[in-house]
Amino acid sequence: MTLPGLSKGVLLDIYNGKDVEKPVFQVLGLKKLGNGERYRVLLSDSVYISSFTMLATQLNHIIEEGTVADFSIIEVGRYALSHANNGGKPRRIMIILEVTQKAAGADVGGKIGNPVPVEKHLSSENTSEESTLFSGIKNSSSGAKRPAQASSSSVPEKRSLNTTINSGINIATTPIGALSPYQNRWVIKARVSSKSAIRTWSNSRGEGKLFNMDLLDESGDIRCTAFREAVDKFYDMIEVGKVYYISRCSLKPANKAFNNLSNDYEMSMTNDTEIIPCDESSDEIPMINFDFHAIQDIEKCEKGQLVDVLGIVKQVDEVQSLTKRSDGTELRKRDIHVIDMSNTMITFTLWGTQAENFEASNNPVIAVKGARIGEFNGGKSLSTISSSVIQIDPDLPEAHRLRGWWTTTGHSAEAKSISKSVGGAMTGSWMTIGEALAMGKTISMDSSEVYLCKAAVTFIRAENAIYKACPTASCNKKVVDNDGSFRCEKCARDFPNFKYRLLAQINISDCTGSIWATAFSTEAETMLGMTAQELGELADQDRDNYLTKCASIAFSPYIFKIRMKLENYLDDVKLRNVVGSIAPVNYKEYNSQLLKQLQKDCNIARISSGSNA
Known part of the structure; x- marks a missing residue:
């Protein structure tokens, strides 16, 4: 050799x-x-x-x-x-x-x-x-410089960055990959690859606010966190994608439970931290580096792992409001369904402003840096975290290849979904109600089954579909009316007001059978076309019109996602059905599902609408 x-x-x-x-x-x-x-x-x-x-x-x-x-x-x-x-x-x-x-x-x-x-x-x-x-x-304990920089001048310890630049002295910079806690005089020249929103905290030691940003140069990346006064000083000036000189931060070992970057260290801003924009050419500093995982490979990854993903947005759900149980904070989320050239689809959850501002027209390509893998009921999903970065239709070779695949064959191909969730996405196994009832006889007490069905609402129990609930954001318990005050036993408090909540028992049917199912507020509001508050006020002011409104949804068809589970109450075991999500019938998609079922039942390899066979 x-x-x-x-x-x-x-x-x-x-x-x-x-x-x-x-x-x-x-x-x-x-x-x-x-x-x-x-x-x-x-x-x-x-x-x-x-x-x-x-x-x-x-x-x-x-x-x-x-x-x-x-x-x-x-x-x-x-x-x-x-x-x-x-x-x-x-x-x-x-x-x-x-x-x-x-x-x-x-x-x-x-x-x-x-x-x-x-x-x-x-x-x-x-x-x-x-x-x-x-x-x-x-x-x-010193600065560093790149081979391309000829000057060997270093930054004096007490000289500010602005003074150094204004005096014409060339700043000697240290690569991110060379930083360690044993250095106390360094300047890095780095690009901001992501910036989180400002977050607040409150505990026994006090309260405050923070944000973090991920920094990148040609040697690697590192996370930098700002607290309290540094948030006010630097947050508005930092822009994602721009390059800055940064000095006088403290370094400590990275907490890998919250930091997915490869660097062993992370930075914290101090009272002496300096950050100034770099106006010179910075072509040697890369933009965001992606390490894309194929969606089909995510099925084998561990829950909680952070991955980079490139995919086409095939389907988008509406924004949903959730209440955080710990403190009653309202959260906004949106599920999108992403597919790639492995012909595998996964549910990807956006949170906060990313969910509210996401534009999904024309099936965009999205590149995601640092999405977290979740797991539910044996399926995998993705979600953003505070440091996740999303690029829409990025100018990347992989993105252009994916767009070409989607245009030619991907848009019409049948995709395998590796996500299973009760709410949100209308994806899953299809059954008739008769098939579901037969399966219900075989499930065990410690398991449940989730399925999709097209069915019509045949009846709603209007008399007890709405109730007066605790007005606090994190509690939906029924209150006791005490002559003008309202007692919540869970919160152990009396309130001057209440809020209306829906908890509807509905009967749904198809040609194979019928079941009773429970629809909570969001799903019941979708069926009735009114909020719980509006329905509650209608029930108080005009009972007849309220009953008419409830009766008006009879025989209305929907696509239901149903979760069925055996429950034991006072030694009486019953099959309980809960509506996980509900959507109007998209007949184009539903007809595709019927064709697939017909192919399977008749053992036909392919059904063509233009065939005379």
Whole structure:
């Protein structure tokens, strides 16, 4: 086997500040640093050897997976230089940002050449003892610069960023991938890839507000959080997609329970933090980096995992209002149903302003950074979190290919859904009521079944369909009327008012049978075309008109999503049916479902509307 040649002598050029394009090295050693999840690499160019090299954290996997090992030959596609203070002596460290393996270590089998430590040949200001640095960089304390920046001027500790820029001094920046808590003087030049909304908190230690943003440069990404006064100072000036100089933040180990970025650290703003816009060219700093997962692969992923997804929006549900049980806060959500070229569909939940402002005309392509995987009833779903980023019709090669697939074949293909939910999406297994009743006889006490059916409302029990409920946002319990005051036993409080709530018992039928089902407020309001408050006032003021309104929905057809479950009440086991969601009949989609069922029942491979067979 012919081995690729090493770039002889380039280590000396690199550490002397020259920009070398795609140098080739041999790996002679790997060491995991004790101050985090970073790896130090012993590199050789066959003339010189140096351990003043470190992998960016996003490349850790090439070592952990065994892709790169001792004696491997690698090509370094991109790197950056960082200044470090080693025992009071300045030293440059090379941060490796992009690697391609040219030959496996097992194929090489040994060291190439007889390299000597490069430190002995560096200029005096860069000389240092290799053994001290290789044991760790606990005393690192300086700025850093990229090879492309010629000036070696560093930012004085007390000099502000604005003063430095206005005085014409070139800012020496540190790559994000080289940051550590052992540095206290650094400036990063980074692009804001996402920014959360402002959130508030209140607990026994006080109250406050915060927001976080994700920062990105060519070496990696990191999360930065602002608290209290820093929120007022910086929130409005920060714009997603723009590049900023940032300095004087504190670093600490990242809390991986809330931080999905690859960096081992995260930043917090302090009273001394400085952020100023970068007006110079920043083409070397990438926009958002995506690592897309095929939707079909999400079925095998763990609940809670964060993934990047690219898909076509096939169907959009209406915005729904929910009440947070813990504090009664009203939440807004919208479910959209996304499909990709694996011909697999998943339910994706948007929250807050993203749900309210989502524009779904013409089946847009969406790219999502950091969607969280959820699981219900054996199915998988996705939802946004505060740091999720959504791009509509992004200018990406993968997005253009997906659009072409959708236009040609995807829009008419039958998709497999890996999501199962009671509410929202009208997707799931179709049954007739007769089939559902037969299945109900076989289910166990600890399980339930969810199905779709087309049925008509034949009767609603109007006399007890509406009740007076506790007016607090987080409680819907029935109140007791005490001559003008209203007592909620759950809240143990008396109120001067109440709110109306719907809890309707309805009978629905198709040609195979009928069932009684419970419809809660949202679903009952959909059927009756009025809010619970309006119906309650109508019932109080004009009982006859209220009864007429309830009777008017008789024989109205809908698509129902029904959840059936056995319940034991006073040793009486009954099959209970709950309306999970309801929608008007879309006859085009329903006819497609009938054709599929006909194909299955008649064992027909394909039904064509133009066929005479």
